[in-house]
Amino acid sequence: MEVVATTFPLLHQLFTTCLQFDSVEAALILKAISKIYFAIVQYSLPKELRATGNFVPWLQVFLQLVDKPTPPMPANTDPELKHKFPWWQAKKWAYHILNRMFIRYGNPALTDKEYKKFAKEFLANYAPQILQAYLKQLDLARSGAYMSPRVLQLNLLFLTDA
Numbered sequence: 001m002e003v004v005a006t007t008f009p010l011l012h013q014l015f016t017t018c019l020q021f022d023s024v025e026a027a028l029i030l031k032a033i034s035k036i037y038f039a040i041v042q043y044s045l046p047k048e049l050r051a052t053g054n055f056v057p058w059l060q061v062f063l064q065l066v067d068k069p070t071p072p073m074p075a076n077t078d079p080e081l082k083h084k085f086p087w088w089q090a091k092k093w094a095y096h097i098l099n100r101m102f103i104r105y106g107n108p109a110l111t112d113k114e115y116k117k118f119a120k121e122f123l124a125n126y127a128p129q130i131l132q133a134y135l136k137q138l139d140l141a142r143s144g145a146y147m148s149p150r151v152l153q154l155n156l157l158f159l160t161d162a
Helices: 002-018 024-041 052-067 079-084 086-106 113-142 149-161
Strands: none
Touching: 002 024, 002 052, 024 052, 024 086, 052 086, 052 113, 079 086, 086 113, 086 149, 113 149
């Protein structure tokens, strides 16, 4: 996929830059890039993204987004709409991607023959990092920090499948 090889390094660079900011605009860009990435990996994992040199940097930025403290919501945010805050939407897509990677490509028992080698490496090297990040977020939520219901659900979904 030439489009992946050409555009994804640029998207990764933009993603990394946006992670440094706390603005709503940065969150919206992160969400958009995450949705693009998810669309590409939803049904197959292109060889270009499977290569360690490409996969690891993407994994790292999604983990950074999961781990990033959520900037404060505006004071007038309706409690019923907290989950729609752009930072929670961006985080939701990072969780979607990390879960998809594990469920579809990272579990040797469930993957297609094409992904067996990748799955073994994923399970040994990357799943523990995801698990650690998810448990940290759950611990923050247990301590009283807000976590959107969908992010909580995606977090628990990973734990039940792990």
